[in-house]
Amino acid sequence: MKELVVIGAGFAGQGVVNQLRKNKNFHITIIDKNNFISYKPLFPDVAAGRLAPEIIEYPLGQYAKSKKIDFISGRVSSINTNSCEIHINNSKIAYDYLVIATGVETAFHGFDHFRKYAYTIDSLEECKRLQHDLQIKLYSDTESIKVSIIGGGYTGIETATHIRQTIVRHKKKHNITVIEAQDRILKGMPEWIQNKAVKHLQRSNIEVLTNAGVTDITGTAVHLGKQVIPADIIIWSAGMQGTDVASFFSSLTRHKRIDVDNYLRPDGLENVFIAGDASSLYRMSVPIAKQYAEYAASSIVLLEKQAVPPPFKAKDYGYIIALADHRGIGKLGILPVDGLFGYLFHYFMCGLSLLGWKNKWRLLTSILSNMIYGKESAAPIRTAEKKTLEGVNNE
Numbered sequence: 402m403k404e405l406v407v408i409g410a411g412f413a414g415q416g417v418v419n420q421l422r423k424n425k426n427f428h429i430t431i432i433d434k435n436n437f438i439s440y441k442p443l444f445p446d447v448a449a450g451r452l453a454p455e456i457i458e459y460p461l462g463q464y465a466k467s468k469k470i471d472f473i474s475g476r477v478s479s480i481n482t483n484s485c486e487i488h489i490n491n492s493k494i495a496y497d498y499l500v501i502a503t504g505v506e507t508a509f510h511g512f513d514h515f516r517k518y519a520y521t522i523d524s525l526e527e528c529k530r531l532q533h534d535l536q537i538k539l540y541s542d543t544e545s546i547k548v549s550i551i552g553g554g555y556t557g558i559e560t561a562t563h564i565r566q567t568i569v570r571h572k573k574k575h576n577i578t579v580i581e582a583q584d585r586i587l588k589g590m591p592e593w594i595q596n597k598a599v600k601h602l603q604r605s606n607i608e609v610l611t612n613a614g615v616t617d618i619t620g621t622a623v624h625l626g627k628q629v630i631p632a633d634i635i636i637w638s639a640g641m642q643g644t645d646v647a648s649f650f651s652s653l654t655r656h657k658r659i660d661v662d663n664y665l666r667p668d669g670l671e672n673v674f675i676a677g678d679a680s681s682l683y684r685m686s687v688p689i690a691k692q693y694a695e696y697a698a699s700s701i702v703l704l705e706k707q708a709v710p711p712p713f714k715a716k717d718y719g720y721i722i723a724l725a726d727h728r729g730i731g732k733l734g735i736l737p738v739d740g741l742f743g744y745l746f747h748y749f750m751c752g753l754s755l756l757g758w759k760n761k762w763r764l765l766t767s768i769l770s771n772m773i774y775g776k777e778s779a780a781p782i783r784t785a786e787k788k789t790l791e792g793v794n795n796e
C-alpha cells in the first residue's frame with residue numbers, strides 16, 4: 402500500500418481525499434494546521450455577524466473518521482523531497498505521494514506591523530474576532546461606526562456591504578470607506594461588473610477611494626499620506642499570498658504561490674503535486690480548486706500504473722460577488738448575472754459544498770431569515786458582556 406500525504410484540508414485537499422479514499426492501494430493521511438475545516442466563501446458573512454461561525458465549521462477529526470483516513474493536526478516544519486519525508490510535531494512521516502493544498506493567506510506586502518491594528522478575512526478566528534468586536538460597538542451607545550476596508554477586491558466589497566447592512570439594521574449610522582491602491586475596484590474583472598459594484602456602493606453610502614496608497618495604520622485611523630481617515634474598525638483585504646509551506650520549494654511567484662509545470666509538479670518532482678490556491682496556474686476559486694484535486698488524484702493513480710498523465714487544464718465557470726441587499730453580480734460561463742438570482746445561486750452553491758447536513762440546514766434558515774425578517778444569525782454578545790457595556794455607558 403502506498404502512503405499518500407495531503408497537506409491542507411480545504412477544497413483541494415478534501416477533493417483528493419474524496420477521489421482516493423476508496424482506492425485500496427493508498428493509505429491517506431491528511432495534515433492541517435487547524436483541527437476544523439472552515440468554509441472561506443462565507444467568511445464575509447461571519448465577519449459581519451450575518452452567520453454564526455459554527456455554520457461554516459466542521460471538525461476535522463470527524464471528517465477523517467467518516468472518510469476512514471488518518472488526520473494530524475499541526476504545522477509542517479520541513480519537507481525533505483529527497484528522502485520523501487515530512488517533519489511535523491517532532492516526528493517524521495514518510496510519503497510515496499505528496500499533495501500540497503495549503504491555500505493562501507493575507508499578504509501585507511511588507512507592512513507586517515499593520516497586522517496589529519487590522520482585521521483580516523482569511524481565517525475563521527479572525528472573522529470571529531471581527532464579528533465579536535463589531536457587536537461590542539453595535540451594543541454600545543456609539544451613534545456612528547467608522548469602518549475602513551483596505552483592498553477593493555471581492556472580499557473587501559462583500560465585507561463592506563455586509564457590515565453596512567448589519568450596522569443599519571442596528572439603527573446606527575455608518576461611515577464606511579473602501580480604500581483601493583489601483584485605479585479601479587475589482588481589478589481584473591470586466592468593466593461592467595466594476596461599474597455596477599461602484600454604483601451599488603455609492604447607493605449604499607459606502608465611499609470608494611481609488612489610487613489611494615495606505616502609508617500607515619494606527620489603532621484609530623488609516624493614513625493615506627497627509628489624508629487621515631478616522632476608523633473604529635480597520636479591515637485589511639489587500640491581496641493574498643502563499644503560506645509558509647511554499648518556502649520549502651524553490652520556484653515561487655511574486656505572491657509566494659508555488660510554480661508548477663503543466664502536470665502540477667513543483668521543482669520537477671515526480672511524486673509531489675500542488676493543488677488549489679497554493680498553485681500558481683489559475684485564479685483562486687472553489688470549482689478550480691476541486692479540478693486541481695481531481696487531476697492530482699487521477700495522476701497519482703495513472704503514475705501507479707506506470708502511465709503518463711495528460712497536462713492539466715481547468716475550466717473557469719465564472720464567479721459571483723454576493724452583495725448584501727440580495728444582489729449577486731458576476732458571470733456564469735459567458736452569461737452575465739446581476740440580481741436576486743445571482744445572490745441565491747451563490748448561497749445555493751455554498752450550501753452544496755458545506756459539510757454536514759445540520760450546517761446546510763442552518764445556512765438555509767439563516768439566509769432565509771436574513772432575507773425575510775432582516776435578522777442576523779450570529780448570537781449577540783453575551784448578556785454579561787452587554788451588562789458590563791451598559792454599566793460603562795451609564796457612567
Ligand SMILES: Cc1cc2nc3c(=O)[nH]c(=O)nc-3n(C[C@H](O)[C@H](O)[C@H](O)COP(=O)(O)OP(=O)(O)OC[C@H]3O[C@@H](n4cnc5c(N)ncnc54)[C@H](O)[C@@H]3O)c2cc1C
Pocket residue numbers: 408409410411412413414432433434435438439441442443444445475476477502503504505522523556644645646676677678679685686687688690720721
Ligand atoms: C473571503 C473569501 C471569499 C471567497 N469567496 C469565494 C467565492 O464566492 N467563490 C469561489 O469560488 N471562491 C471564493 N474564494 C476563494 C476560495 O475560497 C478558494 O479558492 C478555495 O478555498 C481554495 O481552496 P484550497 O483548498 O486551495 O485552499 P483553502 O480552502 O484555503 O484550504 C487550505 C487549507 O490548508 C490549511 N493550511 C494552511 N497552511 C497550512 C500549513 N502550514 N500547514 C497545514 N495546513 C495548512 C488551512 O488550514 C486550510 O484548511 C473566497 C476566498 C476568500 C478568502
